[in-house]
Amino acid sequence: MTSQARDPAELGPRPEAEVPAESCDYQPENPVEQFLRTDRMPHIWCPGCGIGTTVNSFARALLEAKLDLDRVAVVSGIGCTGRVAGYVRLDSFHTTHGRAIPFATGLKLANPNLTVVVYSGDGDLFAIGGNHIIHAARRNLDLKVICVNNFVYGMTGGQLAPTTPVGALTTTTPYGCYEPAFNLPALMDAAGAVYVARWTSFHVRQLTRAMVDIFRKKGFCFIEVLTPCPSLFQRKNRMGEGLDAMKYYKEKSKVRHGAPTSEVGLTIDGDIIVGKFVDRERPEFLDLLRSQLAAQLGDRYVEVEHLVCS
Amino acid sequence: MPKGYVAINVERCKGCGFCVEFCPTHVLAMSSAFNSKGYHPPHVVNPEKCTGCDLCGMYCPDFAIYGWKAPESKNGAKSDAAR
Numbered sequence A: 001m002t003s004q005a006r007d008p009a010e011l012g013p014r015p016e017a018e019v020p021a022e023s024c025d026y027q028p029e030n031p032v033e034q035f036l037r038t039d040r041m042p043h044i045w046c047p048g049c050g051i052g053t054t055v056n057s058f059a060r061a062l063l064e065a066k067l068d069l070d071r072v073a074v075v076s077g078i079g080c081t082g083r084v085a086g087y088v089r090l091d092s093f094h095t096t097h098g099r100a101i102p103f104a105t106g107l108k109l110a111n112p113n114l115t116v117v118v119y120s121g122d123g124d125l126f127a128i129g130g131n132h133i134i135h136a137a138r139r140n141l142d143l144k145v146i147c148v149n150n151f152v153y154g155m156t157g158g159q160l161a162p163t164t165p166v167g168a169l170t171t172t173t174p175y176g177c178y179e180p181a182f183n184l185p186a187l188m189d190a191a192g193a194v195y196v197a198r199w200t201s202f203h204v205r206q207l208t209r210a211m212v213d214i215f216r217k218k219g220f221c222f223i224e225v226l227t228p229c230p231s232l233f234q235r236k237n238r239m240g241e242g243l244d245a246m247k248y249y250k251e252k253s254k255v256r257h258g259a260p261t262s263e264v265g266l267t268i269d270g271d272i273i274v275g276k277f278v279d280r281e282r283p284e285f286l287d288l289l290r291s292q293l294a295a296q297l298g299d300r301y302v303e304v305e306h307l308v309c310s
Numbered sequence B: 001m002p003k004g005y006v007a008i009n010v011e012r013c014k015g016c017g018f019c020v021e022f023c024p025t026h027v028l029a030m031s032s033a034f035n036s037k038g039y040h041p042p043h044v045v046n047p048e049k050c051t052g053c054d055l056c057g058m059y060c061p062d063f064a065i066y067g068w069k070a071p072e073s074k075n076g077a078k079s080d081a082a083r
């Protein structure tokens, strides 16, 4: 952890010892280790699942952005990705399905000093939670949303999601998906997000940089990360193992920073446009609220440091 | 002296092969050995080529491997202070 010492007992046992490398007496810890609830390892994610890879970028971004870890909160919904909240050694909340954004909204408004990260799946955020996320973006609430997109509902057995590409086989579309999918960056752009990017779990360094960007930016920020789901999406579609998906992302991804989000929709076998698409300024929700109240109420409105009276 | 080192926590590994595939200097290969869950972990085959870039650590979805740079003292030799 950083300099603010926490009670070690609170954090659970220290990570188990690593197998030492040959002939080196100096061995630092794995940078991700301090962010993990090691007592819960090994995690439940399947071999070759890409969710864990995104957590590596998240850990390095937290270190690089030098955030006060006691002021970072992670909120997840339900799903394989939702497990992130249970595995990170930070204040974290595993909420109900689709309600990560409402929960995060309350957290941020009650304690504006927090950096509130929403880490959840495409189904959780855009199917059951779709209404919440567009309104959070419209309000430009200061939330950092990391959406892991594996094109299906992973946890419940690989059903169709709003992101499933046309033609893909899923448990609930045995003859192929015929519903048009959401283009998540375009949706977030249209709704008002101030930062919109897409990367894949192959782009570990770029993803880390994007996460640092959003930790430093005020307002509603959105990163879509495409990840392998070998057990369900790939198996149904005969797309091989996790590693095959990683190689596929490497081959098919084209970096186009600033690409119009209307042009970055995904298809089952087309190019994958990645990059930072939107980075703009809009007044943030809490600032709007405060200035409106100040303008309307004048000296009958006061801002205090501590929102919870004791 | 290698520029970097890599450590593997074999028992956490699920044998996905990401680290072997994406190590830029081909330090690793999948081992024929099994861990206690029956997965094949990676094996360090070219330790002298490791740069300590930690790309393996960034890719590993199971937090089972990572690399680090060899500590250097002012005259370029390995430092005892950092040990």
Ligand SMILES: Cc1ncc(C[n+]2csc(CCOP(=O)(O)OP(=O)(O)O)c2C)c(N)n1
Pocket: A078, A079, A080, A081, A082, A097, A120, A121, A122, A123, A124, A125, A148, A150, A152, A153, A154, A155, A156, A161
């Ligand atoms: C109210 C409610 N409806 C349905 C479910 C079942 N359910 C659990 S996870 C999930 C979808 C998860 O998909 P996604 O968010 O894409 O996450 P993934 O597992 O793919 O990471 C569903 C429908 C639930 N837990 N609660």
Ligand code: SF4
Pocket: A044, A045, A046, A048, A049, A050, A051, A080, A081, A150, A154, A155, A228, A229, A230, A231, A232, A233
């Ligand atoms: S079902 Fe898919 S998303 Fe869920 S842990 Fe397995 S590979 Fe990952």
Ligand code: SF4
Pocket: B004, B005, B006, B022, B023, B024, B025, B026, B027, B028, B049, B050, B051, B052, B053, B054, B055, B056, B057, B066, B067, B068
């Ligand atoms: S630290 Fe870099 S060079 Fe060394 S094994 Fe890992 S990926 Fe390869």
Ligand code: SF4
Pocket: B012, B013, B014, B015, B016, B017, B018, B019, B020, B040, B041, B042, B059, B060, B061, B062, B063, B064, B065
């Ligand atoms: S990336 Fe991790 S889980 Fe995959 S083979 Fe390498 S050490 Fe094992």
